[in-house]
Structure formats: structure tokens, C-alpha cells
Amino acid sequence: xxxLHKLDLTGPAGSVRISATEATLLKAFxxxxxxxxxxxxxxxxxxxxxxxxxxxxxxxxxxxxRKKLHEAGAEGAVIESIRNVGYQFFEELAVRKP
Numbered sequence: 001x002x003x004l005h006k007l008d009l010t011g012p013a014g015s016v017r018i019s020a021t022e023a024t025l026l027k028a029f030x031x032x033x034x035x036x037x038x039x040x041x042x043x044x045x046x047x048x049x050x051x052x053x054x055x056x057x058x059x060x061x062x063x064x065x066r067k068k069l070h071e072a073g074a075e076g077a078v079i080e081s082i083r084n085v086g087y088q089f090f091e092e093l094a095v096r097k098p
Contacts, residue, residue, distance in 0.1 A: 002026055003096045011073030021046050022065050029079075029089035038086040062087065 001010045007023055009016045018026075025045040029035050039058065040050065046061050048054050062079055069078045074091050082088055 001094050001096055002030075005097070009068060009072045011069075013071065013073030016068045016072045018065075018068055022061075022068070025065065026089075026093060027095055029087075030093050030095055032089075035089040036082065036086065037088075040086075042087055 002008075002018075002023060003010065004023055004027070007018050007020060009018050009026075025037075025042065028037055028041065028045050037045070039055065042058055042062075043050055043054065046058060048057050048061075059081075062081070066079055069091065076090070078091050079087055079089050
């Protein structure tokens, strides 16, 4: 469960604080019909300028987000990189708005 106004991600293992940009990204994954976002969409959600050198920043941010998801209790491959496409989210996530 993602609580937007608290920036809190809750799962079977507990709660984890996330950043506003991480919440924006998770919300975009949930709203996407196939839970898949292009690299450009991910960069936009994370407020990272476009460019080849910026992709490493996106990778680092995704690693940190995966870690937080696992801390909340997600198991296995939560977010995977899809070559020449972007990223795909593989968990069920309910978004709670204020």
C-alpha cells in the first residue's frame, strides 16, 4: 500500500519512507496498463534530465527503490529493466490518496 500524503510504503514486512519522486514513479507504474514505463517516462517521473549520461542516475535510483520495496516485504523481481524499452513493475500496489 502506497500512502501518497505520508510518502509511506507499507507491506508485509513493515513500512518504509519513500521520496516524492519515488511515489510519483510508483503511481505511474500503477496507472500504466501493463505496468511498463519507457526510459523517458521513468526519467520524467524521477526528474532526471534526458541524456545518455543520465541513465546511470536512473539505474541508481531504481536500485534504491527496489531495496525499499524489499524492505517493505516485496519478494523476487519487483522492478526489472527491459532492454531498449524501460522498466516493468511486477507487484500489486494499491495507492491511497489523502
